[in-house]
Amino acid sequence: MIIFLYSIAAAAVLIYLPFLLVAYARTRIGYEMFSTPRAMFDKLPPYAQRATWAHQNTFEAFMVFAAAALMAYVTGLNSLTAQVAAMAFVVARFLYSIFYILNVPLLRSLMFAIGILSSITLFFLSIVQATS
Numbered sequence: 001m002i003i004f005l006y007s008i009a010a011a012a013v014l015i016y017l018p019f020l021l022v023a024y025a026r027t028r029i030g031y032e033m034f035s036t037p038r039a040m041f042d043k044l045p046p047y048a049q050r051a052t053w054a055h056q057n058t059f060e061a062f063m064v065f066a067a068a069a070l071m072a073y074v075t076g077l078n079s080l081t082a083q084v085a086a087m088a089f090v091v092a093r094f095l096y097s098i099f100y101i102l103n104v105p106l107l108r109s110l111m112f113a114i115g116i117l118s119s120i121t122l123f124f125l126s127i128v129q130a131t132s
Contacts, residue, residue, distance in 0.1 A: 004073040007086040018054040018097045054100035068122035075129040082125045089118035
């Protein structure tokens with residue numbers, strides 16, 4: 001189903017959304033700091049530091065999800081559960097970044113769990129599909 005490919009594309013875009021706040025915060029510090037971006041991290045405001053961590057974590061989650069969604073696509077998985085899992089991942093990861101930046105740990109952790117469960121669901125359903 002095409003929903004798996006769209007969800008991979010959407011998840012790839014989500015990687016860079018938190019970084020927009022980081023870029024904004026960097027411009028507030030001053031452009032001379034662009035020559036040493038890692039040294040600049042400690043000078044960022046707390047929301048931008050959390051946005052950096054959300055950005056980095058989203059890379060990690062994306063790799064697992066992309067593999068799961070590609071498995072679903074390749075195996076021809078065509079179930080409502082799989083489609084909901086793919087969409088749930090995208091929504092959960094979007095909210096994950098928001099809750100991370102706003103420093104709401106409980107909701108951030110819940111969105112992380114939903115994202116992981118979505119990927120696991122796609123892996124499981126793909127394996128079932130491939131073996132039947």
